[in-house]
Amino acid sequence: xxxxxxLNQTHRDMNAKMVDFGGWDMPLHYGSQLDExxxxxxxAGMFDVxxxxxVDIKGDNVRDFLRRLVANxxxxxxxPGKALYSCMLTPQGGxxxxxxxxFLSETWFRIVVNAGTADKDVAWxxxxxxxxxxxxxxxxxxxxxxxxxxxxxxxxxxxxxxxGSQTATEELKLFQSAVVGSYFIxxxxxxxxxxxxxxxxxxxxxxxxxxxxxxxxxxxxxxARDTLRLEAGMNLYGQDMDxxxxxxxxxxxxxxxxxxxxxxxxxxxxxxxxxxxxxVGLVLIDRGVLRGHQQVVGxxxxxxxxxxxxxxxxxxxxxxxxxxxRVPTQIAxxxxxxxxxxxxxxxxxxxxxPFVRNGKVMx
Amino acid sequence: MxxxxxxxxxxxxxxxxxxxxxxxxxxxxxxxxxxxGDMVFIELPEVGKTLKQKEECAVAESVKAAADVYSPIxxxxxxxxxxxxxxxxxxxxxxYSAWLFKMKxxxxxxxxxxxxxxxxxxxxxxxxx
Numbered sequence: 001x002x003x004x005x006x007l008n009q010t011h012r013d014m015n016a017k018m019v020d021f022g023g024w025d026m027p028l029h030y031g032s033q034l035d036e037x038x039x040x041x042x043x044a045g046m047f048d049v050x051x052x053x054x055v056d057i058k059g060d061n062v063r064d065f066l067r068r069l070v071a072n073x074x075x076x077x078x079x080p081g082k083a084l085y086s087c088m089l090t091p092q093g094g095x096x097x098x099x100x101x102x103f104l105s106e107t108w109f110r111i112v113v114n115a116g117t118a119d120k121d122v123a124w125x126x127x128x129x130x131x132x133x134x135x136x137x138x139x140x141x142x143x144x145x146x147x148x149x150x151x152x153x154x155x156x157x158x159x160x161x162x163x164g165s166q167t168a169t170e171e172l173k174l175f176q177s178a179v180v181g182s183y184f185i186x187x188x189x190x191x192x193x194x195x196x197x198x199x200x201x202x203x204x205x206x207x208x209x210x211x212x213x214x215x216x217x218x219x220x221x222x223x224a225r226d227t228l229r230l231e232a233g234m235n236l237y238g239q240d241m242d243x244x245x246x247x248x249x250x251x252x253x254x255x256x257x258x259x260x261x262x263x264x265x266x267x268x269x270x271x272x273x274x275x276x277x278x279x280v281g282l283v284l285i286d287r288g289v290l291r292g293h294q295q296v297v298g299x300x301x302x303x304x305x306x307x308x309x310x311x312x313x314x315x316x317x318x319x320x321x322x323x324x325x326r327v328p329t330q331i332a333x334x335x336x337x338x339x340x341x342x343x344x345x346x347x348x349x350x351x352x353x354p355f356v357r358n359g360k361v362m363x
Numbered sequence: 364m365x366x367x368x369x370x371x372x373x374x375x376x377x378x379x380x381x382x383x384x385x386x387x388x389x390x391x392x393x394x395x396x397x398x399x400g401d402m403v404f405i406e407l408p409e410v411g412k413t414l415k416q417k418e419e420c421a422v423a424e425s426v427k428a429a430a431d432v433y434s435p436i437x438x439x440x441x442x443x444x445x446x447x448x449x450x451x452x453x454x455x456x457x458x459y460s461a462w463l464f465k466m467k468x469x470x471x472x473x474x475x476x477x478x479x480x481x482x483x484x485x486x487x488x489x490x491x492x
Contacts, residue, residue: 017400033426034401034452223400223426287448289404289424314403314426321404342422 005050006145006202010209014219022116024051026222033223037316040191040228041359044151045220046212051115054144054199055122057129059136062109066101068264069128071247073257077103083175083188086255087247088121089266093273094243095250097121098235100188102177110184112146112199114237128265145205147198149217150228152359154195158185161211169196190225192232192357230322231315233281233353239292240279240310240324246270249326251279251353275329279310281353282323282339283363286346289314290323290339297345298337300330307331309339317356324353366393367459371474372483373435375417378459379477387474388465389435391423393458394487399425402451407443408464414438416473421463423454435477437469 002025011018016027027048029036039045057065066074072086082103088096097117102110113121122140129136149158159166168180169187177186184199200208213219226236233251235241241250248256248270258270284290290312298305307327315322323339331337333352338345351363366372371379376395380388396402404424414420414434421432442465447453453461468474478486 028427029400032401032455034403227426287404288406289429291429314424316426 003051005048006205007048007050007209010206011048011219014213016219016221019222021051021222024115026051027219029221029223030219033221033227034316036218036220036224037227039218040151040193040220040224041317041356042152043218044149044154044157044195044216045218045224046209047148047150047220047225048145048209049148049197050145050202050205052146053113053115053118053122054141054146055111055113055125056108056139056141057111057125057136058108058139059133060107061133062107062136065129065133065136066109067262068132069125070099070101071256071264071266071270073260073262074101074103074109075260075262077101079103079176080105081172081177083177083186085175087252088124089246089264089270090243091265091269093246093266093269095237095241095245095247096124096243098237098241098252102186116238143202144199145202147200147205147209147212148189148191148195149198149212150189150191150193150195152194154193154217155187157212157215157217158196158198160215161208190232190234191228192234192354193228194358227313227316230311230313230324231317231354231356233324233355235279235324236311240326245326246273248273248275249277249279251324277307277326278329279324280327280331280333281351281355281363282309282312282325282337282348283318283351283355284321284323284339284346284348285336288321288341288344288346290321290341290348294323295340296325296327296337296348297340298327298331298335298350300332300335303330305331307337315355317359318361322355323348366480366484366487368480370459371435371477371479372486373433373477374486375433375435377432377435379435379474380462381474382465386441386465386467387436387438388462390462391432391454391458392483395423395430396454396458399423399430400427401425402454405448405451405454405463407445407448408440410440410443412440413469414440414466423451432463434466436466436473438466439469441465441467
């Protein structure tokens with residue numbers, strides 16, 4: 001039996017093409033994935049991301065617990081409402097999940113984790129809690145729904161729908177959040193566009209979704225979500241990284257704090273590791289479509305190196321194919337590599353991602 | 364969308380139209396494009412190439428996946444729909460007018476052996492359930 005979000009019937013009423021996404025019955029698109037992609041880049045679209053799980057951690061000294069639990073440094077969270085992107089690591093430095101931590105108060109932090117990893121994440125958090133801070137209360141919040149409204153006009157559309165939200169959220173910077181009544185509104189996203197991710201009571205979600213639709217926000221499915229995040233150069237857990245990869249070889253060194261005295265789970269392993277691989281962006285020069293698991297062949301100083309595409313696809317904004325690939329650190333940016341597509345070798349340019357941000361092509 | 368009765372179909376979701384001059388026109392079905400979603404890349408066979416029945420001869424890629432196109436019959440490729448390469452979305456708009464290539468059949472008995480509209484409708488329905 002597939003799991004359903006509070007918006008399941010709403011998607012069906014809007015003629016969504018539903019698919020099994022890691023055990024969740026989710027909308028792939030509502031007609032055209034390409035149209036949904038462009039709508040988010042140019043105007044405003046909304047995604048049901050209720051399959052992701054908010055986890056509340058409450059009690060005294062939550063911050064101390066998180067200093068140990070995650071690789072980024074929660075001491076960066078000084079202002080209530082501020083958010084932080086981080087990996088949670090195994091002692092070996094492998095990525096258990098990537099997540100966003102919201103600082104609400106010294107006794108209440110909220111962590112939003114991926115759907116596919118939610119059960120293992122909560123189990124891991126509870127295991128660490130039992131050992132390090134047994135007084136803390138960890139609560140998975142399946143009673144909540146989550147809607148991402150993204151695009152250049154997304155914030156203005158949300159303000160039309162949630163009374164009083166404009167005053168409360170107009171001044172929010174990226175990665176800041178505010179509470180407006182029963183809505184938790186964060187200026188975050190997974191598309192490379194401006195917008196909000198909004199957490200709300202599950203029972204309010206269908207009416208909220210319909211109200212957004214009524215002011216012109218286009219429903220968008222997982223298909224567009226994937227092409228948007230790939231253009232934005234954002235990693236997808238399970239594809240671009242997993243427990244066998246560490247953040248340093250996954251383009252996420254910027255999220256790891258190795259400088260402070262603070263010890264965190266996985267830190268020693270990262271300090272001991274010799275980083276030989278990196279994630280790079282690829283832009284296909286020849287015609288075709290790059291896909292995950294295709295082999296990359298590059299040459300540096302007469303030596304041949306091989307790598308693999310972790311996420312590939314067609315970029316609707318650039319009208320050509322792009323990919324993220326894990327390749328040896330020797331392969332430099334701006335060089336050219338070959339990608340083996342079926343029986344052919346296609347040429348691709350190695351670039352620094354993101355490919356697209358705020359509607360503009362960056363490569 | 365109804366399945367045209369004047370065409371023949373392969374089990375691998377190609378459609379075949381017998382033309383008055385004895386050649387055939389080949390495309391992929393509405394059902395195939397629906398499964399694939401928005402088309403973004405088409406690779407066509409070379410004109411002059413001789414194909415065997417069920418041989419991989421073209422590629423149709425959507426945002427979601429790559430699909431091989433199989434030659435529904437044996438024969439020689441005599442024309443390809445080159446403009447389609449720049450506008451793969453035409454297949455989504457109307458799969459039965461966005462043809463891929465034309466062939467000179469090697470063995471007309473193979474055309475008779477293809478599915479008719481009723482048999483193809485049954486195939487699609489069995490895949491949907």
